[in-house]
Amino acid sequence: MDLLLLNVMILIYLLATLYLGYRAWRETKDSEGYLVAGRKTHPYIMAMSYGATFISTSAIVGFGGTAGLFGMGLLWLTFLNIFVGIFLAFVVYGKRTRKIGHNLHAMTFPEFMGRRFDSKFIQWFSGLVIFLGMPLYASVVLIGAARFMETTLEINFDVALLIYSVIIAAYVIWGGLRGVMYTDAMQGTIMFVGMIFLLIMTYTHLGGITPAHQALTDMVNLVPKSLAAQGHAGWTAMPVFGSAWWWTLISTIVMGVGIGVLAMPQLVVRFMTVKSNRELNRGVLIGGIFILAMTGVAFMVGALSNVFFYQTQGNISVNIANGNADSIIPIYINAATPEWFVYLFMLTLLAAAMSTSSSQFHSQGSAIGRDIYETLSGKKGGGSIMLTRAGILVAVIIAVTLGYILPENIIARGTAIFFGLCAAAFLPMYTSALYWRGATKAGAIAGLITGTLVTVFWYLFIHKAEAVPLGVAKMLLGRDVLITQMPWPVVDPIIVALPLAVVVTVIVSLMTKPPSDDHLDECFRGVR
Amino acid sequence: MLHATTLHGHPTKKTPGWCAKAAREQQQAGVSVLGIDDPVIWGVYLLCIFSALLCVIYGIVNWNREGELEAVEIQEEAVWEVEEEEMQKKELGQ
Numbered sequence: 001m002d003l004l005l006l007n008v009m010i011l012i013y014l015l016a017t018l019y020l021g022y023r024a025w026r027e028t029k030d031s032e033g034y035l036v037a038g039r040k041t042h043p044y045i046m047a048m049s050y051g052a053t054f055i056s057t058s059a060i061v062g063f064g065g066t067a068g069l070f071g072m073g074l075l076w077l078t079f080l081n082i083f084v085g086i087f088l089a090f091v092v093y094g095k096r097t098r099k100i101g102h103n104l105h106a107m108t109f110p111e112f113m114g115r116r117f118d119s120k121f122i123q124w125f126s127g128l129v130i131f132l133g134m135p136l137y138a139s140v141v142l143i144g145a146a147r148f149m150e151t152t153l154e155i156n157f158d159v160a161l162l163i164y165s166v167i168i169a170a171y172v173i174w175g176g177l178r179g180v181m182y183t184d185a186m187q188g189t190i191m192f193v194g195m196i197f198l199l200i201m202t203y204t205h206l207g208g209i210t211p212a213h214q215a216l217t218d219m220v221n222l223v224p225k226s227l228a229a230q231g232h233a234g235w236t237a238m239p240v241f242g243s244a245w246w247w248t249l250i251s252t253i254v255m256g257v258g259i260g261v262l263a264m265p266q267l268v269v270r271f272m273t274v275k276s277n278r279e280l281n282r283g284v285l286i287g288g289i290f291i292l293a294m295t296g297v298a299f300m301v302g303a304l305s306n307v308f309f310y311q312t313q314g315n316i317s318v319n320i321a322n323g324n325a326d327s328i329i330p331i332y333i334n335a336a337t338p339e340w341f342v343y344l345f346m347l348t349l350l351a352a353a354m355s356t357s358s359s360q361f362h363s364q365g366s367a368i369g370r371d372i373y374e375t376l377s378g379k380k381g382g383g384s385i386m387l388t389r390a391g392i393l394v395a396v397i398i399a400v401t402l403g404y405i406l407p408e409n410i411i412a413r414g415t416a417i418f419f420g421l422c423a424a425a426f427l428p429m430y431t432s433a434l435y436w437r438g439a440t441k442a443g444a445i446a447g448l449i450t451g452t453l454v455t456v457f458w459y460l461f462i463h464k465a466e467a468v469p470l471g472v473a474k475m476l477l478g479r480d481v482l483i484t485q486m487p488w489p490v491v492d493p494i495i496v497a498l499p500l501a502v503v504v505t506v507i508v509s510l511m512t513k514p515p516s517d518d519h520l521d522e523c524f525r526g527v528r
Numbered sequence: 529m530l531h532a533t534t535l536h537g538h539p540t541k542k543t544p545g546w547c548a549k550a551a552r553e554q555q556q557a558g559v560s561v562l563g564i565d566d567p568v569i570w571g572v573y574l575l576c577i578f579s580a581l582l583c584v585i586y587g588i589v590n591w592n593r594e595g596e597l598e599a600v601e602i603q604e605e606a607v608w609e610v611e612e613e614e615m616q617k618k619e620l621g622q
Binding site (some may be wrong): 037071072073075076078079080083086087091095104105170209210211212213214215216217234236237238276277278280282284285286287288289291308 | 563564573575580593609
């Protein structure tokens with residue numbers, strides 16, 4: 001480790017951040033200025049800032065490492081990230097969310113839903129789902145950052161997690177750097193350049209695109225027997241159809257995360273703060289390229305790291321990482337790239353994780369203060385401020401504690417659980433809120449409860465990966481899972497919970513009285 | 529070496545014969561594109577690039593669309609920004 005180089009890079013990075021922060025602050029001193037600056041914001045800045053928030057350590061370190069284990073099948077997630085997470089999210093969901101959100105003066109996702117369906121229950125229940133579900137996701141983002149520090153700085157993981165947690169707590173309590181899009185855009189730009197550099201370096205090192213892929217294809221015989229037994233068919237092949245490995249890849253990783261992104265509360269909120277539909281149109285262009293360069297490259301490099309490690313160290317990635325997929329990307333970047341790049345990448349990754357973590361903790365805090373306390377008590381102001389702050393503190397403590405107790409190989413799975421829960425609980429209600437005037441309060445509530453409960457039930461009693469460690473099924477039924485016959489123990493909840501929630505939302509809506517025309521006209525005012 | 533516990537979180541079991549056989553069958557037949565034999569994988573490799581291109585084309589075609597109501601929207605957003613700022617002050621004390 002070159003301490004001098006590391007310190008110089010930290011200094012340059014901080015100076016650049018401070019300069020951009022100062023520049024943004026000068027341009028946005030008052031609300032008028034804020035508005036004009038927002039209007040003038042170049043779509044590049046807007047889309048890069050969105051991308052830096054969307055992509056965190058979880059996507060690059062967690063899912064990149066998962067690609068080192070599963071192979072290129074993960075590219076299906078990249079496809080969904082681009083097509084669903086950018087194209088559909090911006091064009092089909094973003095524009096209406098922005099307009100209806102403005103009409104309803106909504107600040108949070110639960111508030112948007114609560115006002116659209118005129119239901120306090122929806123608001124506080126959604127807030128509760130976010131507050132209880134998000135700590136897992138927040139925690140795996142922390143773990144991703146700590147894993148990178150562990151490898152790069154050559155320190156113990158527990159120490160890395162502690163250092164990072166202290167930094168993040170100070171950052172969140174200090175108030176974060178909300179609204180400073182320039183710094184986000186800088187992070188996004190460095191990430192973009194860094195990932196392109198990483199891809200070129202990887203392909204060059206391995207002799208070009210086709211030879212690199214061919215070398216990986218030829219490694220099929222090196223798949224460990226234990227993985228082949230579960231359906232792993234090589235790193236450039238899909239897992240065997242219907243095998244445990246296939247179900248995990250398709251149902252948990254690809255579907256859960258690929259579709260769940262549409263209903264992520266902290267991303268939905270961003271559409272409400274976008275200045276106009278035109279910015280969303282322009283954002284699609286930059287976002288599409290950005291995500292391809294982020295997750296596309298991370299998954300390609302993750303898979304190809306097997307060739308690199310086999311050629312240089314005679315072993316496959318997951319073995320080099322001692323069985324922990326979460327460490328594959330940090331080890332690969334440390335081994336395959338120049339030292340200055342490793343430090344730059346680490347700083348960018350940590351900064352990106354900080355903006356994601358900060359928004360996660362704020363979402364949880366406002367879920368407790370605004371969506372749960374205010375809605376249930378009917379009081380505003382004093383008490384809810386205290387509760388919001390207390391909620392943020394509790395969220396930080398829970399996330400850090402989880403960071404210490406969660407097992408290895410958790411980043412991708414932890415992310416997928418939260419994304420899947422959001423998809424099943426919120427997506428039917430959110431979609432019908434935007435597009436179906438006939439959707440009723442009762443229908444939305446029924447769908448929300450169905451999606452949430454089926455997901456929770458599935459994790460506790462059916463999906464083996466969670467049911468076994470949680471132990472509830474064992475305690476109540478005396479066995480690990482309710483259904484042992486394949487493929488059910490490996491089928492992700494989203495496959496069952498989301499369709500059920502859709503059906504329930506539609507049927508109950510058709511059976512109950514639609515909202516008044518006045519309310520609907522107010523919601524859809526100006527929607528084209 | 530690889531730990532007994534995998535991403536699934538549960539211990540691995542003995543190889544079911546059908547898995548190995550199906551894996552072999554899956555590897556056979558078909559053309560190799562960019563060094564990848566499985567059409568589902570090279571297909572999605574290209575699909576990722578095409579979907580990013582779709583985003584680029586959409587962005588270019590609609591670069592200046594939906595900005596015609598700017599005056600109305602600025603007015604609307606001005607009110608909204610002020611309200612949001614007040615709410616944030618009230619809620620978060622920030």
